[in-house]
Amino acid sequence: MEAETKIxxxxxxxxxxxxxxxxxxxxxxxxxxxxxxVEFVILNCSDHHFPVQGYTAFWLLAESHLAIHTFPDKxxxxxxxxxxxxxxxxxxxxLVERSNLDVNWNGNGIExxxxx
Numbered sequence: 001m002e003a004e005t006k007i008x009x010x011x012x013x014x015x016x017x018x019x020x021x022x023x024x025x026x027x028x029x030x031x032x033x034x035x036x037x038v039e040f041v042i043l044n045c046s047d048h049h050f051p052v053q054g055y056t057a058f059w060l061l062a063e064s065h066l067a068i069h070t071f072p073d074k075x076x077x078x079x080x081x082x083x084x085x086x087x088x089x090x091x092x093x094x095l096v097e098r099s100n101l102d103v104n105w106n107g108n109g110i111e112x113x114x115x116x
Contacts, residue, residue: 012064012113013089015081020102022072024055030099031066031079035059038091040066040083063088076104086110 021027028047035042041062048056053073059066064082071077083089089110096103 010115011084013083013086014111014113015079015083015089015093015109016106016111017079017096018076018104018106019079020075020077020104022055022070022075022077024049024057024070027055027068027070027077028057030101031057031068032059034092034095035061035066037095038088040085040088040092082113 019027021030024047028045032042032045040059042059043062044060046058046060050056055068055070057068061083063085066079066081069078081089081092083092093110
């Protein structure tokens, strides 16, 4: 059986924000759950605890990626979702908005990035 392919427009829906949660376990569980609820296709997840302080997690998605970087000394974590799927990006943003997380949005929501 041949896999179905489709040519995509060069357009990325980028969502960037800060959250006041820095606990790696809570961040990983929360955002893994959001990705699954929205039905992103998770290809891989990798994370790293830095020796002094800080944590980074990265999810490779069929639709692009999600990255989290903590700055515990400042009390904030930076989250960035890049996706070629507008609806999934919108649904992900809505989950974050409805969450108990203290969120500081960068920009006016989902930014559309084009190559030109």
